[in-house]
Amino acid sequence: MPRSYVVDDPEKGVFLLDREVHVSEEVLREEMRKIFAKTWIYVGHGSELKKNGDFVTRRVAGRPVIFVRDQKGEVQCHFNTCRHRGALVCADRQGNAKRFFCVYHGWIYGNDGDLQRVPGDEAYTPAFDKDTLALKRPARFEQYRDFWFMSLDPEIVPLTEYLGRTTEYLDLVIDQSPSAKMEILPGTQEYDVGANWKLMVENSVDDYHLPSTHATWLNFMANSGVKMEPPKEKGLVLPTKGYAIDLGNGHFTTDNVNFRGRPVAAWISLYGEEAKAEIAEIKAELVERLGEERANRVAHTNRNLVIFPNLVINDGSSVTVRTFYPEGVGKMHVTAWALGPVEESESARARRLDAFLTFYGPGGFATPDDVEALELVQQGLANWSDDRWSEMSRGMGREGEQLNSDEHHLRIFWRHWNDMMGAE
Amino acid sequence: MTQSKVTRADVEDFLFHEAALLDEWKLNEWQELLTDDATYLIPPNDDLDGDYRKSLFIIADDRERIRQRIIRVLDPNCHAEHPKSRTQRIVGNVRLLGEENGVILVAANFICYRYRRYERVGQYVGNYRYKLVRNGESFLIREKRIVIQANELGQLGSVSIML
Numbered sequence: 329m330p331r332s333y334v335v336d337d338p339e340k341g342v343f344l345l346d347r348e349v350h351v352s353e354e355v356l357r358e359e360m361r362k363i364f365a366k367t368w369i370y371v372g373h374g375s376e377l378k379k380n381g382d383f384v385t386r387r388v389a390g391r392p393v394i395f396v397r398d399q400k401g402e403v404q405c406h407f408n409t410c411r412h413r414g415a416l417v418c419a420d421r422q423g424n425a426k427r428f429f430c431v432y433h434g435w436i437y438g439n440d441g442d443l444q445r446v447p448g449d450e451a452y453t454p455a456f457d458k459d460t461l462a463l464k465r466p467a468r469f470e471q472y473r474d475f476w477f478m479s480l481d482p483e484i485v486p487l488t489e490y491l492g493r494t495t496e497y498l499d500l501v502i503d504q505s506p507s508a509k510m511e512i513l514p515g516t517q518e519y520d521v522g523a524n525w526k527l528m529v530e531n532s533v534d535d536y537h538l539p540s541t542h543a544t545w546l547n548f549m550a551n552s553g554v555k556m557e558p559p560k561e562k563g564l565v566l567p568t569k570g571y572a573i574d575l576g577n578g579h580f581t582t583d584n585v586n587f588r589g590r591p592v593a594a595w596i597s598l599y600g601e602e603a604k605a606e607i608a609e610i611k612a613e614l615v616e617r618l619g620e621e622r623a624n625r626v627a628h629t630n631r632n633l634v635i636f637p638n639l640v641i642n643d644g645s646s647v648t649v650r651t652f653y654p655e656g657v658g659k660m661h662v663t664a665w666a667l668g669p670v671e672e673s674e675s676a677r678a679r680r681l682d683a684f685l686t687f688y689g690p691g692g693f694a695t696p697d698d699v700e701a702l703e704l705v706q707q708g709l710a711n712w713s714d715d716r717w718s719e720m721s722r723g724m725g726r727e728g729e730q731l732n733s734d735e736h737h738l739r740i741f742w743r744h745w746n747d748m749m750g751a752e
Numbered sequence: 753m754t755q756s757k758v759t760r761a762d763v764e765d766f767l768f769h770e771a772a773l774l775d776e777w778k779l780n781e782w783q784e785l786l787t788d789d790a791t792y793l794i795p796p797n798d799d800l801d802g803d804y805r806k807s808l809f810i811i812a813d814d815r816e817r818i819r820q821r822i823i824r825v826l827d828p829n830c831h832a833e834h835p836k837s838r839t840q841r842i843v844g845n846v847r848l849l850g851e852e853n854g855v856i857l858v859a860a861n862f863i864c865y866r867y868r869r870y871e872r873v874g875q876y877v878g879n880y881r882y883k884l885v886r887n888g889e890s891f892l893i894r895e896k897r898i899v900i901q902a903n904e905l906g907q908l909g910s911v912s913i914m915l
Contacts, residue, residue, distance in 0.1 A: 421798060421903075515796035515808030518904035522871075543829040548820050661906075666808040678805035682812065691794060691811035693824055696832035696910035704831075707870065 330750030334742055335717070343721040343739050347712035350524035350705075355749075356657045362748050363637050364389045365480040368490050370639040370651050371395050371405055374474035375511035375670070381424040381439055385416075386663070388478060389638075390653055393466070394418050395476070398440040399426065403471070405478050406441045406463035417463070428463075437463050473502055474510075493575040497583075497633045501643050503626045504592045505669035506613055512649065513681065517664040519690045521652075523702035525638065525660040528652050529741055531698050532640040533582050533632045535566055535732040536722065541701050545687060545694040549588070553597035556587055563731065570732035578636030578744030582732040586628045588645055588687075591680040592669075593627040598686065599679055606676060634737075636744060641667075646684035658706050664689060763858055763884070764846050766891045771843050771862075774914050777836055779822045782914070786893050787885060792818050793897045794911060797904050810900075810911055825912060832912035838867045839913055843880070855894060858882040862898075866913055874908050876915055877901050 333355075335344040349355055371388050372395045383396035385408055392408040394417075408416050410430040417428040417437060427444065428437045436445040441463035449456070466478035470487035472495060477487055484490065491498070502510055521528065531537070539546065539558075546556055556567040570584030589596030593611035595604050614623035630644045640650045650664040668680050687694040720742070723734025730736035766785075773782040794810040795802050804812035813821055825833050841864035849857040859881055866874035883895035898915045902908060 513808050514802060514806065515799050516904075517796065517808065517810065518906065519909050520905075520907050521909065541831065544824040544827050547827065547829075548824055551820060551823065674805065681804065681806075681808055684808060685812055689808075689810060690905055690908075690910040691809075691912075693821070696912040697830065699910050700831040 330752075332746055332750065334746050336739070336743065338724065341721055341724040343719075343724060343735070343742075344717040345720050345742055347709050347716055347718055349745075350526065350709050351657055351712050353657055356654060358749060359654070360390075362751060363745065364653075366484065366748065367481075367637050368468075368470075368477040368479045368484065368487050368635075369637075370635070370649075371469070371476045371478050373510075373512045373649065373665075373667070374403055374471065374476060375509075376422075377403060379424060381426055382422075383418065383420075383425060383439065384422040385418050385420065387653065387661075389480070390655075391466070391480075392416060393478070394428065394463075396425075396439050398438070400440070402440070403476060404440060404465070405469045405476070406437075406465055409464065410435055411443065411461040411463065412446075441465065473498060473508075490577060491635065492577050492579065494579045494581070494633060494635050497575070497581050497631055497643075498641070500626060500629075500631070501633075501641060501647060501667070503614075503618060503622065504647075505671065506617060507669075507671055509670040510647075510667050511670045513666040513668055513677075515666070517662075517689045519662050519699075520655070521660050521662055521699050521702055522658060523660065523699075523706040524657055525652050525654040526741075526745070527702045527705055528660060528662065529634055529638070529640075530738050531702055532642065532650070533572070533580065533634055533732075533737050534735075535570060535582060535584070536734070537698075537701065538733075539565055541697050542694045544697070548686070548693050549598070554589065565733045572730040572732050572734065572737035572740075574730075574737070574740050575633075578741060578748075579634060580737040580740045581631050581633040582737065584630050584732055586630050588630070589683065590627060590630065590644075591646060591676065591683050599683070603675075603679055606673070610676065634741065636741070642688065645687040646680050648684065648688050758848060758851070758856055758886075760846055760848055763848060763856070763891070766884070767843050767846060767858075767860055767880075767882075770893075771841050775839050775841060777826075779826060779914060783819065783822060785891075786815065786818065788815055790815050790818065790893055791895045792821075793895070794915065795897070795899065797900060797902060800899050810905070811898075822914075825914070830912070832910055835869070837874075837913050840865050845879075854885055856882075856884040856886070856891070858884055862915075864913070864915055866908075872907065876908060876911075876913075 333346040333349050369389045377397035380397050380399050385394050394406045394408045396404050398404050410417050412435050415432045417430045434447040438444050443458045443461040467482040468479040567587040568585035573581050573583050586594050593607050595607045633641045642648045647667040648664050649667050652660045652662040655661050666684050689695050720735045723736050792813040799807045824830050828834050843860050843862050845861040847859045861879050864876040878900040881897040884891040
C-alpha cells in the first residue's frame with residue numbers, strides 16, 4: 329500500500345490532510361517526478377506571439393523554455409538549453425528573432441530549433457550530425473484554443489482529453505470575444521509567495537475565506553456603492569449561491585452567480601455612469617451571438633477554474649490567467665496575466681484593467697491579503713510534526729450540489745494529488 | 753502673476769517631507785499633498801513606460817481609488833499590513849526636468865526598505881516621476897509614477913505599503 333497523505337472517511341464525514349505535504353523536501357522531490365513530470369503544464373497563450381519570430385522566454389515547471397512562433401508561423405516550445413554545453417541560448421525576456429545564438433561557443437539555432445551553424449565544424453568526426461542536435465523540446469506540446477501546454481511525459485493522454493470538462497469553462501471565458509479570440513494583455517505580474525504552491529491552489533477557489541480575508545475589499549466595494557450581504561439561506565457565506573464543480577482528472581471550478589460586477593457584462597456603480605451604455609451594448613452583442621441563456625451565463629456568472637496542477641483562470645472581477653511553481657517547499661513563484669477580447673474598445677479595455685486591479689495582483693485590494701494568509705499558514709505549519717492534520721471536511725455531509733464555500737473542490741484536488749503521489 | 757523660479761532645494765524639501773509622512777504611516781496627511789485629480793501609478797516590471805489603459809499595472813489609482821487604498825491599508829483588517837511594515841526610504845538624485853503649463857516635472861531615485869517580523873528585508877528600488885503643481889510656497893502632487901527597477905517583483909511579493 330502506498331502511503332496516503334489524507335484521511336478520507338466519507339461515512340464519518342472526516343477529511344484530514346497531513347501537513348507534511350507543505351513542509352517536506354522529500355514530498356517536493358516526489359512532486360517533481362510524479363506530478364509536474366506527469367501532467368500537462370501551461371506554457372503560454374498564442375496571442376503572446378503575434379508575428380513570426382516573436383518569442384518569450386520563461387520557466388515552465390522550473391524548466392527554462394523558449395515559447396516562439398517560427399518562420400512558418402508554427403508555435404513552438406524549445407528547451408532554452410544549448411545542445412553543446414548546456415547554456416541558455418536566449419537571455420532576453422521577449423522579442424523577435426529568426427535565430428538564437430549561444431554566446432558561449434557561437435552555436436546558432438533557427439527559431440524552429442534546428443541547429444544551423446557550428447563555428448569550426450570541420451573539427452568534428454563524421455559521427456557529429458547537426459540534424460540530431462536541434463534544441464530539445466518537451467515530450468509533448470499541444471494547445472486548446474490557443475492555450476498552449478507542455479508535458480514531460482511522452483505517454484500522457486492528448487491535451488484535450490486531459491482537460492476534459494474544463495473546456496466547457498474555458499469556452500465560457502472565450503465566449504466574451506465576438507470573434508472567439510482572447511489575448512493576453514501587456515504587463516506581467518510576477519511575485520513570490522512564501523508558501524507551499526498547493527496552498528495557492530486551495531486559495532484560488534476557496535470562497536469560504538472571502539468575508540474574513542477580504543473584509544477590506546468588501547468594505548471598499550460598499551464604499552463604492554456595491555453592497556454585498558450574504559443571503560439569509562442557512563450555510564451561505566457569500567452574497568449569492570455558488571457551486572463547486574468536479575471536472576475530472578483533478579480539475580475543478582467554482583460556478584457562481586455574479587455579485588461583484590463584470591466588465592463583460594454586468595454593470596456596477598464602481599464602473600461609473602458613463603460605462604452603463606457600453607456595457608449594455610456588450611451584453612446585447614452577447615445575447616445576439618449566443619442567445620439569452622448562454623449570454624447570461626457569460627455575463628452574470630463567474631468562475632475560478634483550476635486546471636491540475638498549477639493553472640488558475642479567475643473569471644471574476646476581470647479575467648486572470650495565473651500559474652505558479654514551487655521554488656522550495658515554502659516558496660512559490662507566481663506569474664499572472666490579464667486576458668481580454670481582441671476587439672475590445674479602448675474604454676472597455678481600460679475598464680477591464682481597472683476592474684482587475686480592484687481585486688487581483690500584488691497591488692490589488694484583495695490578493696495581498698491572500699498572500700499574507702498563505703504565508704501565515706506556512707509559518708504556522710512549523711508546528712506540523714506536533715499538530716499534524718489540517719481539517720478539511722467542510723460540507724462533507726452535503727448531498728448533491730456542492731457549495732463554493734465548502735471544501736468539496738479542495739478535497740477533489742487533494743484526492744487526485746494523493747493518488748498521483750501514491751503511483752509508482 | 754509672476755512666480756519665483758522653482759529651485760531643486762524647494763522640491764527636495766517637499767519630497768523629503770512626503771517621504772517622512774509615508775514612513776510614519778501619516779497617510780491622511782500625505783493625501784493633503786495631492787491634487788483633486790491626482791493619480792498614483794506603479795507600472796508593470798516589463799512595461800515601465802506603459803499606459804495603464806492598455807497594460808496591466810501593479811497599481812493605477814485615480815484620486816478616489818487612492819482614498820480607498822488608504823482606508824484599506826489603515827484598517828486592521830488589511831492583513832498584508834497588519835501589523836504595519838516598518839519602512840525607511842531614502843530619496844535622492846532629485847532632478848527638475850522642466851515645467852509645462854504650470855506642471856513641474858521632477859525625477860528622483862528612491863530606496864525603500866520594508867521590514868516585517870520574521871521576514872527578509874524587502875528592498876524596493878527605483879525612481880519616482882512626479883508631476884507637481886505649485887501650492888503657495890510649496891507643491892501638490894498631480895501624478896506620482898513609481899518605477900520599480902526589479903525585473904519582476906519576485907521576493908518583494910506584494911506592494912501593500914505606500915511607495
